[in-house]
Amino acid sequence: MNNSRFAISLHILTLLEKAKGELLSSEWIAGSININPVLVRKELGNLRSHGLVNSKEGKNGGSYLEKAADQISLAQVYHAVKQDHLLGVSKNTPNPLCQVGKQINMHLNTLYDSTEQTLISELSKQTLADFSSKFI
Template sequence: MNNNRFSTSLHILTLLCLENDRPLSSDYIAGSININPVLVRKEIGALTKLGLIKSKQGKNGGYSLGKAPSDITLSDIFRGVSPSNILGRFNNTNPKCPVGNQFNHHINKISQRAEAAFLSDLQAQSLEDFCGKFI
């Protein structure tokens, strides 16, 4: 997908990890990412369902990590927010053409294999590792 969801999610989780003493508001987070606060709240909704974030409503509410940062891998994040295909979208090929008829099946195999290699790399890196880069 040609969107900012992974970048946005990782940014959110990074902020929560680095300032784990107090819950952060969607307004504050949005200010760091430079996007709309409602988008932050929506993205956090997805991350909350994955157990990566917990929230607290009301005054002095906000967000904090739902798991230890050593237990969150970049692969968890990517898979949670990028449902689509890593090779891009597929066409609605012509079933009457012998090639078009089989094409999506074969490219899908290619995609799954390449995605496995990709995720295997991301799985080796935790949120804790990533946050260690910030000094």
């Protein structure tokens, strides 16, 4: 993860949970996060494609949670925004003539995958409802 998309998505989802089904516009959400509404709409599009939210177009439109907050785990949020490996990308192209260089990306990926599994199982214990309930 190399950006703040997890934070943004969780912020969006928390707002939607607090809204209790009332539709929130991307502009309103953007005002709370203090970012550009287009970024919010992009992130909503991603969350929508993962089945976590839904949106209604047109006047008085907006977005709402597609599932109950206690049915959305933080692991699902992580999956939705994840793009790179946890500890960084193996974007180097090491020297294939070197014994270590030749194999390192494979071993790094194995390590990344297993540590990521640990993280996911930890996040899967926590739901959006848990997170949202912390706000007083």
